[in-house]
Amino acid sequence: MFTKRGEGMKTSDQDLANRIEKEHQELRASIDRLSTLFDAKIDAEGFVGWKLDLLWQLRDFQNQLQKHFDLEEDGGYNADLIRIAPHLASHVSHLEEDHRKIISDLSHILDNIKRIEGERSPMLLRVKDRVASLLTFIREHETEENAIIQEAYYQDYGVGD
Ligand SMILES: [Fe+2]
Numbered sequence: 379m380f381t382k383r384g385e386g387m388k389t390s391d392q393d394l395a396n397r398i399e400k401e402h403q404e405l406r407a408s409i410d411r412l413s414t415l416f417d418a419k420i421d422a423e424g425f426v427g428w429k430l431d432l433l434w435q436l437r438d439f440q441n442q443l444q445k446h447f448d449l450e451e452d453g454g455y456n457a458d459l460i461r462i463a464p465h466l467a468s469h470v471s472h473l474e475e476d477h478r479k480i481i482s483d484l485s486h487i488l489d490n491i492k493r494i495e496g497e498r499s500p501m502l503l504r505v506k507d508r509v510a511s512l513l514t515f516i517r518e519h520e521t522e523e524n525a526i527i528q529e530a531y532y533q534d535y536g537v538g539d
């Protein structure tokens with residue numbers, strides 16, 4: 379929950395902000411699950427199961443992300459932010475560009491995982507690196523969004539003086 383709220387904030391703004399924050403927590407949980415899967419040691423015997431598990435978890439993650447981005451972009455959430463804090467408009471549109479990059483990187487990673495043929499494939503190492511940097515990028519993106527929300531509401535209502 380965002381704790382510092384001003385009197386003038388509409389209930390629908392609060393509901394939406396809380397929903398976004400809840401989704402950020404759920405995304406963090408997915409990222410942790412994916413990191414664990416990637417850190418696991420893979421042997422020849424477990425390879426096929428590992429690869430399938432990874433493909434399915436990443437596809438679910440991509441869908442979870444896309445729905446989260448839809449909520450931010452088309453659910454009135456980013457529009458509210460810009461209405462409350464117009465000076466953040468270009469920052470918000472930069473965050474929307476991140477969404478495009480994240481979804482396209484994930485599609486590319488999924489294609490590459492399909493091409494991994496065994497636990498010793500050089501492609502496996504490349505994919506691990508790309509996933510690690512993408513997960514870091516997503517974490518930073520969500521942290522930036524949380525900060526922008528705090529800034530927007532702080533600016534508007536002068537809370538925390
Ligand atoms: Fe976002």
Ligand SMILES: [Fe+2]
Binds near residue numbers: 402446
């Ligand atoms: Fe987000």
